[in-house]
Amino acid sequence: MTTSNPPSAVPVSDYDPFTTEALADPIRYDGELREYASVVHLAKYDVYAVTRQSELRRVGRDRKKFSSKSRAFADPSPFKPPLMLMQDPPEHTAIKKLALELFSKESLRTLDATFHDEAERLVSGVMTEDSVELDAVASIGTAFITKVFLDALGAPEEGRELLKHFADAALNSTAPKNDLYFRKHAIGAPALEWVERNTQRETAGRRGWGKQVYTMVDEGRLSEEDGQQLVKLIFAAGFDTTIGSIVNSIRAFADNPDQWALLKANPALLDDAIEEVLRYYPPVRYTGRVAAVESEVDGFLVPEGAPVMMMWLSGGRDPSFWENPDVFDIRRENVAGHMTFGVGIHSCLGQHIARMETRAVLTAMLAHVETLEPTAPPEVADNMQGFGFTKVPVRFFSADKH
Template sequence: MRGSTELDGRIVLEIDPFSREGLLHPAEVDRTVREAGDVVWLEKHGIWATGRHAVVEQVFRDYATFESSSGTGLTNIKKEANWRKPSVILENDPPDHARYRRVMASVLSQRVVRRLRDGFRDTAVEIVDRALAQGSIDGAKQLAEAFPLAVLPDAIGFSPEGRENLLPYSNLNFQAQGPRNEFYWAAVEESKSAVPYVDWQIRREALAPGGLGRDIYAFADSGDISEEDAAMLVRTFLSAGVDTTIFGIQFALKALAENPGAWAALKQDPGLAKAVFEESLRCYAPSPYIGRTTACETRIGETAIGAGEKILLMLSAANHDPRFWDRPEEFDISRDTSGHLAFGTGVHGCVGQMMARMEAITLLTVLAERADVLELAGEPVPFLSNWLRGFESLPLRIGRSVA
């Protein structure tokens, strides 16, 4: 997995982040790329990569030079066919990007998120109490997956039928951001019924009245966006807001189970749930990569980069950059986490981050209020994904005090 050389003024690495070995040792991949230089050339995939906080933030903010409209994965969607139509918000650039972002920002405003919180909390109580009754659980499935899949589809207005297709579709979306390897082709096979389901579900007539999906279509009624645009924005909930939230909650649960001091502090003050989640996002970003494409010739540090070249922004690596963070490998809920890049930053910062935060904070708060014991009960099994990090299973012991 290691090996680096210098060629024509560029640092060339043989490391492959998307190999099975790379996916099983993500911290080593992050560290190798970050410490090799401001920007490196990944020979295996013919792309640039950076894991340094200052460079990642610079690229995020310079959307004119580093565009999203060529795709945010490895595929240049202006040159190659992609498996789905481009997103009007994720794979779009200013000024056109702004009107779609305004729609989503309105639909997912603080007022809307606050309105949903009480109902989400009631569901969290049911799910946590069910877990407590069992004692030994798979936290990946019975908490981190169960809660978002119980609340988000209802909030959007999805039909109860066919929801088993949500995770296969989202998995395909993220696997497709990487190379066409074994993980991508397995996702293609798994999602054969999911793609037509989603095409059906994002239509206006398939969405329940009063949900966030119909709120998006209201902007089509007012002429702000087209009917097709509205469908693409509803699809964004599936392509960006399901797996990332699930895996983010998984990492927070694991961090608390491995850090008794943090769990005790959260138990004493459930209001620390936000601090727990933010430090977990910094320490274990569930979405570790995002891609950009150079719109023109440019330079990063001393390295010249041509137009139309892909650059992989390694968010998890940047979130551990010792040039920016003190003690970056430590999980510390007293840390000031402002500046972490798990949700991106700039004009393309995650538009659904308030919803993701509310979901995670709600579940962690309820867990702290109702459970006394939270421990690992076995070895977690990683989920291997080109573009995400998380767990297939997370064995936990959860319970109330017997005193």
């Protein structure tokens, strides 16, 4: 005979993930929430946070019980188009299939070569002396992504510096409407105007992914409006996040010189190293779902209609899945098990691009940087949905003879 206990009510917490304290150290505070329970009702916002690795995987894969048509804190925002992210099949399937055409094997090969050339130019250009002090955010992450990502999109050169404010507002828009939300939206307003202009056919349709998208529109496979939304979504989703994965790599290696020495000695570990950085410092802290029906998760009853927070950052540090989760270890066995790109049908459209960009920069660094070290504490970004840094002061010691 098998017996099973009836599901119990979801434990309640007064934790607020958006206080200044929580935003300064989400690894600690979201971690405390995870240790409290696998599913927690956050009373202040009436949302349900899924905190642990196996429950995140289960909920993320169960698109029928956990829909994306509505998401925790996902009110309409001009910075975050609802296309794809807030669709269920069959609409989601159709648009994602088209969007994936932008990243065919052949086009990825061409882009990869460009990424490596640009990374080599950037890093060798920085390493002009035996040791160089720099801010990894401005001098490496932002410089590189502003060039290669916006070239790939087909964006004009003029005004590119605005995009960081657009991306920052986008990563603060699926979040409660607090002071930070309004501040980021105000700072992002001029950038929004620039993005609106540069997602239109007249400008975006000339080159790169923008041109490919508007060709689909011309072929009658995509509506004009969806075409524009798709270009805007790529602007919103692929900029700050990839600056993040590059900068976070530099931060992790600067703090863990033994791991950099290991990678230098064995560059075949590079792909694993990138996965470990993504787990350890994920650029996206959470996304969302809505419970389409009443559902049991880990013995807890999530009510129908409940807005759900998918706490990806917390899952990456879950000790019930990862051994020594707070240790940065590029040789860990299950290194590819993280869900930093989400899981299920909504898993990240641009993940190959993100990995390629990070790989290109780290490859150039392996060639030119012997060792690296932090020179001052990093500044954590005040970002609600994202996780990253606004400043990462480091010193690179050159591998080249000057």
